[in-house]
Amino acid sequence: MSxxxxxxxxxxxxxxxxxxxxxxxxxxxxVTKQFGGLVAVRxxxxxxxxxxxxxxxxxxxxGKTTFFNVVAGIIDPTAGTxxxxxxxxxxxxxxxxxxxxxxxxxxxxxxxxxxxLGAADAGDDGLLLTATAVVGALVVTLVVATIRPSWYxxxxxxxxxxxxxxPNDVVAAGMGRTFQNxxxxxxxxxxxxILVGMHLQLNxxxxxxxxASRRQQREEDAATARxxxxxxxVGLAGRENELxxxxxxxxxxxxxxxxxxxxNPALLLLDEPTAGMNPNETAEMTELIxxxxxxxxxxxxxxxxxxxxxxxxxxxxxxxDHGERISEGAPEEVRRDPRVIEAYLGTGAS
Amino acid sequence: xxxxxxxxxxxPRGVRSRIGAFSDRHRSTSVFFGVGxxxxxxxxxxxxxxxxxxxxxxxxxxxFTIAGIFILLALGLNIVVGMSGLLDxxxxxxxxxxxxxxxxxxxxxxxxxxxxxxxxxxxxxxxxVFGIMLGAPTLRLRGDYLAIVTLGFGEIVPxxxxxxxxxxEGPNGIGGIxxxxxxxxxxxxxxxxxxxxxxxxxxxxxxxxxxxxxQDSRLxxxxxxxxxxxxxxxxxxxxxxxxxLLAFALGASxxxxxxxxxxxKLQTVTPNLFRFDVxxxxxxxxVLGGMGNIWGVAVGAFIIFMIQSVLLKQLNIFFDNVDVPxxxxxxxxQYQFLLYGIALVGMMLLRPEGLFPSQRRKRELHTEExxxxxxxxxxxxxxPE
Numbered sequence: 001m002s003x004x005x006x007x008x009x010x011x012x013x014x015x016x017x018x019x020x021x022x023x024x025x026x027x028x029x030x031v032t033k034q035f036g037g038l039v040a041v042r043x044x045x046x047x048x049x050x051x052x053x054x055x056x057x058x059x060x061x062x063g064k065t066t067f068f069n070v071v072a073g074i075i076d077p078t079a080g081t082x083x084x085x086x087x088x089x090x091x092x093x094x095x096x097x098x099x100x101x102x103x104x105x106x107x108x109x110x111x112x113x114x115x116x117l118g119a120a121d122a123g124d125d126g127l128l129l130t131a132t133a134v135v136g137a138l139v140v141t142l143v144v145a146t147i148r149p150s151w152y153x154x155x156x157x158x159x160x161x162x163x164x165x166x167p168n169d170v171v172a173a174g175m176g177r178t179f180q181n182x183x184x185x186x187x188x189x190x191x192x193x194i195l196v197g198m199h200l201q202l203n204x205x206x207x208x209x210x211x212a213s214r215r216q217q218r219e220e221d222a223a224t225a226r227x228x229x230x231x232x233x234v235g236l237a238g239r240e241n242e243l244x245x246x247x248x249x250x251x252x253x254x255x256x257x258x259x260x261x262x263x264n265p266a267l268l269l270l271d272e273p274t275a276g277m278n279p280n281e282t283a284e285m286t287e288l289i290x291x292x293x294x295x296x297x298x299x300x301x302x303x304x305x306x307x308x309x310x311x312x313x314x315x316x317x318x319x320x321d322h323g324e325r326i327s328e329g330a331p332e333e334v335r336r337d338p339r340v341i342e343a344y345l346g347t348g349a350s
Numbered sequence: 351x352x353x354x355x356x357x358x359x360x361x362p363r364g365v366r367s368r369i370g371a372f373s374d375r376h377r378s379t380s381v382f383f384g385v386g387x388x389x390x391x392x393x394x395x396x397x398x399x400x401x402x403x404x405x406x407x408x409x410x411x412x413x414f415t416i417a418g419i420f421i422l423l424a425l426g427l428n429i430v431v432g433m434s435g436l437l438d439x440x441x442x443x444x445x446x447x448x449x450x451x452x453x454x455x456x457x458x459x460x461x462x463x464x465x466x467x468x469x470x471x472x473x474x475x476x477x478x479v480f481g482i483m484l485g486a487p488t489l490r491l492r493g494d495y496l497a498i499v500t501l502g503f504g505e506i507v508p509x510x511x512x513x514x515x516x517x518x519e520g521p522n523g524i525g526g527i528x529x530x531x532x533x534x535x536x537x538x539x540x541x542x543x544x545x546x547x548x549x550x551x552x553x554x555x556x557x558x559x560x561x562x563x564x565q566d567s568r569l570x571x572x573x574x575x576x577x578x579x580x581x582x583x584x585x586x587x588x589x590x591x592x593x594x595l596l597a598f599a600l601g602a603s604x605x606x607x608x609x610x611x612x613x614x615k616l617q618t619v620t621p622n623l624f625r626f627d628v629x630x631x632x633x634x635x636x637v638l639g640g641m642g643n644i645w646g647v648a649v650g651a652f653i654i655f656m657i658q659s660v661l662l663k664q665l666n667i668f669f670d671n672v673d674v675p676x677x678x679x680x681x682x683x684q685y686q687f688l689l690y691g692i693a694l695v696g697m698m699l700l701r702p703e704g705l706f707p708s709q710r711r712k713r714e715l716h717t718e719e720x721x722x723x724x725x726x727x728x729x730x731x732x733x734p735e
Binding site for chain 1: 378479482483486487516517560563564566567568569570571572574575578579581582583584585586587588589590591592595596
């Protein structure tokens with residue numbers, strides 16, 4: 001755990017401007033997402049400082065969740081980029097169709113080489129050998145394309161093929177997320193949910209699985225212990241063996257949060273973490289989020305409906321309406337902004 | 351007569367749960383002894399009436415050996431359908447690939463002569479390679495689309511084999527395939543059924559152990575997560591494409607293994623052996639046996655195979671002798687698929703989780719209706735009066 005990261009001192013947004021120590025951990029530039037004629041998100045810029053809590057608020061249909069899904073790699077942006085820890089992760093995909101065409105190129109080369117060497121004259125054996133080599137080349141290409149080693153991605157980008165990061169790449173880069181409508185693995189136990197969340201922390205391979213090796217056993221034991229810690233952190237200690245779907249609603253939200261922490265993220269994306277909670281649970285969740293930032297030095301991007309939650313813990317707030325940024329700043333500034341009041345309450349209300 | 355007598359015994363609850371707990375802790379041991387005991391009991395059971403009147407012990411054991419092939423197939427398909435939730439309707443294609451791999455590697459047709467034992471591995475690898483070739487471009491598809499693609503693949507492979515007569519002898523199939531041998535001892539094709547029976551037993555035990563280990567590992571957990579909620583799985587760092595591809599390849603390799611054994615057992619392979627009805631039968635075995643439960647699937651496969659190959663035939667003979675007006679004229683074997691259909695529909699209505707469900711499936715399918723209302727009263731105030 002990165003205990004060394006020093007969180008900014010301003011915890012309650014009492015009008016202090018967002019303190020940004022060093023470079024932002026995540027910076028979105030001109031993110032746009034269009035669904036057919038509908039522009040769901042237009043030109044949104046956002047910086048999340050390391051250790052900061054940034055919130056996005058806005059009325060229903062404002063494009064908050066769409067923006068969020070772009071950042072999490074679930075949908076590709078129409079334009080714009082998202083950089084995480086200085087590395088551009090998300091961008092508009094380019095010429096993706098070409099990739100599947102290129103998959104057959106090695107096979108064709110192999111066939112051409114074989115024919116050039118005179119496989120056709122060698123009769124049946126030659127043809128059979130060629131066919132085997134071609135199939136082999138195809139399989140190797142497909143396996144490489146599925147595993148996607150870094151040299152493969154670099155090769156593709158040289159050819160002008162750019163694929164935006166997939167959700168699992170985003171997680172591997174160091175983001176964890178929760179969903180607006182809880183998406184736990186309902187029929188798995190609490191412990192199994194967290195262990196899935198720790199997937200990238202575990203290194204056992206197929207050989208370990210098959211041999212049920214001691215290394216795997218050690219790793220699983222350590223992971224189980226760590227899962228217990230995470231559960232303790234969110235207040236679900238000792239409930240490892242309950243089924244996720246049997247937990248009360250508030251606990252399911254906490255479990256999802258614990259699962260998102262499993263991969264030791266540097267940035268946590270929370271999509272309406274207090275949706276559907278009663279005031280009591282909301283207060284607890286807010287306190288928990290604050291604690292995560294304080295104790296673990298996490299940066300947090302929050303989407304929220306509930307103004308009280310947002311105002312209490314955010315360093316910086318982005319207000320969206322109809323896919324556009326309408327206001328931005330520290331909580332106090334945003335609260336007073338007439339455009340925000342208008343968006344929430346309608347014209348003439350201010 | 352079922353193969354699950356030891357771990358899922360229908361004895362009192364206490365004993366049952368203790369056996370269950372033991373088999374959870376010592377999976378490999380319980381598989382070894384469970385399958386072993388069943389395999390020892392079966393040849394003895396068929397000596398008892400009424401089974402001994404149907405056919406001799408040798409014929410029965412030949413039947414069990416073929417049933418073993420279907421058990422292997424069902425175990426493999428269970429990885430794909432039961433554990434990872436991918437609907438594969440063309441599973442027989444991989445079975446065919448395994449069988450033809452051995453047929454080409456050990457028959458007078460090609461003149462090559464490779465021993466059976468390494469070919470078991472090679473056949474499995476070959477099927478896995480084709481699994482990857484089919485899976486890599488298609489596993490991005492979801493649900494129904496994947497089912498259609500696999501259905502197509504399942505048709506393409508036998509038709510290709512049928513028409514590639516230069517390399518496969520087309521509809522005649524490849525005959526004279528070499529039987530396996532250990533040292534100088536060549537497996538007898540008739541007379542002594544034990545060698546094949548024991549090899550099949552070994553294959554089933556090893557496959558079941560390995561599949562259990564995979565299920566209990568990080569990979570098995572990823573399969574389960576992908577089945578439960580693919581998006582959430584991806585959002586937790588699981589590479590869903592590789593995970594599904596591994597399920598596909600491992601499922602295919604099990605079928606390849608079964609295929610090699612089939613070719614060695616029958617000593618002849620024809621494209622007809624691998625038509626859609628095989629894919630469908632195996633799928634029915636997995637569903638009826640209890641998707642996701644390794645023991646359940648194995649037992650389900652055995653029972654269905656026995657119903658199909660013994661019960662229906664015996665019904666024919668029985669009604670021929672008894673002379674009941676309409677029933678005597680029916681050839682029950684012809685109604686095999688009708689019976690499957692009825693059984694599947696009945697199953698879906700009465701016991702959707704299968705005969706021997708995994709705990710998890712049971713929970714999924716028998717949802718809150720009873721449990722939640724019972725426990726918390728009626729939280730929504732929505733129960734009908």
